[in-house]
Amino acid sequence: MTVGIYFATTTGKTEDIAERLHGLLGAAEAPKDISDVDDLSEFSGHDGIICGIPTWNTGADSERSGTAWDSILEDIGDLDLNGKKVAIFGLGDSSTYTENYCDAMEELHRYFQQAGASMVGYVSKSDYTFDESKSVVGEQFCGLPLDEDSESDMTDSRIASWADKLKQEIPGL
Numbered sequence: 403m404t405v406g407i408y409f410a411t412t413t414g415k416t417e418d419i420a421e422r423l424h425g426l427l428g429a430a431e432a433p434k435d436i437s438d439v440d441d442l443s444e445f446s447g448h449d450g451i452i453c454g455i456p457t458w459n460t461g462a463d464s465e466r467s468g469t470a471w472d473s474i475l476e477d478i479g480d481l482d483l484n485g486k487k488v489a490i491f492g493l494g495d496s497s498t499y500t501e502n503y504c505d506a507m508e509e510l511h512r513y514f515q516q517a518g519a520s521m522v523g524y525v526s527k528s529d530y531t532f533d534e535s536k537s538v539v540g541e542q543f544c545g546l547p548l549d550e551d552s553e554s555d556m557t558d559s560r561i562a563s564w565a566d567k568l569k570q571e572i573p574g575l
């Protein structure tokens with residue numbers, strides 16, 4: 403059983419969280435920048451995949467992360483990831499960008515779902531203050547939203563709870 407952690411970042415915050423999650427999930431492999439991955443078929447070698455994505459392209463209909471994830475979304479959708487557990491975490495700013503909080507998570511979630519992956523790591527929206535997010539499904543976010551700009555004091559407890567949840571939801575952790 404192997405679990406991979408992948409991220410993309412513009413100012414380093416998503417990478418930092420990937421490293422901190424790796425510290426909490428010792429059984430997962432060391433985080434990799436998705437822009438260093440030449441062949442997405444390496445996803446198939448994992449039983450679980452954890453992906454980190456920031457939101458930058460505020461209000462855009464598509465390609466909302468402004469990172470290397472944007473150019474491979476459709477390729478991800480074309481993979482066969484049946485049987486894989488996939489969890490997403492997102493970086494955003496719930497104060498300045500409260501109408502678009504962590505929007506980019508939704509996009510990654512949609513394409514992994516299209517690939518047949520079993521999506522895990524959903525988080526209740528009740529512990530967050532924001533106006534709108536495309537990443538909300540019903541009462542839950544489709545992954546773990548994190549805000550290092552306005553709520554960094556909450557990050558430690560958020561990632562610790564999420565790591566515990568993933569240990570229940572992803573075999574091999």
Ligand SMILES: Cc1cc2nc3c(=O)[nH]c(=O)nc-3n(C[C@H](O)[C@H](O)[C@H](O)COP(=O)(O)O)c2cc1C
Binds near residue numbers: 410458502
């Ligand atoms: C120009 C700009 C646009 C942003 N747009 C959004 C946004 O639409 N939604 C959001 O939640 N955060 C937005 N953010 C906040 C970033 O997502 C946040 O700073 C994040 O931690 C950056 O992660 P990174 O360092 O991994 O790139 C924006 C930040 C900037 C500077």
